[in-house]
Amino acid sequence: MVSWAKQGHEAAFRELVRRYERPVFSLLYRMVRDRALAEDLAQETFIKVLNGLTSYRPEFKFSSWIFKIANNAAIDHLRRRSLDTLSLDGSPSASTPEQMQATALQLGDRAESPLQHVENRELGSAIERAIARLRPEYRSCIMLRHVEGYSYEEIAETLELPLGTVKTYIHRARNELRVYLDDRRD
């Protein structure tokens, strides 16, 4: 399919999108937990992959290549977001209670939008909420292992991590998930 696409067949490009849109979007959605943002990142991933097909090395699994680009997009976004985080108490430069109140984030008084309703339905189960509490690097490893069925070796290759690190991340992730889910059941 990739070599057909490289020859300039638009149908092959579309077939690649059709095959991978759900796995790629699902990974990104669970990483960022925002439908619109996950879709933007998925779009960015496919555009990068399809416009860069000439640099694709066939000895590397195509799905691994696309997951690698998607995961990098998600991690970059999460890093940028953590740098942009605002304090709920207002601007750090606010020195009086009035300034703090004027610059504080207002939460909890807005009705749920239709998109938020969908997100709550899709990602609201206990296991999804537990996954959301994992570190991003644990989250991508656990998704590739158990949702995509990747071997430890394939995950190591995709995420460019040592095999031992991948095993550690996955074991720790499952332990943390068990703790979160046990807390819920107690």
Add this chain to the structure above:
Amino acid sequence: MNPNPQHLTTDEIELWAQGLLPAARALHLTDCSLCRTEADRERKIILELVQLPRFAPAPGFADRVMAQVQVPTSGV
């Protein structure tokens, strides 16, 4: 009597949870309540994970992607 007193490793427990652990090694679970408890807990979480659904992007996703993709001129 315990047929194999050596406790299962994390990798072996994962194999067992997937039904892939050799029967000779799985025998250990019949006699070791420690490993059995750990294996049952692990299997439960793995089952929850493998049943997670895949989500679809909004309709028209492929068209939005293709609008920004440069298809090379067909050499055929």
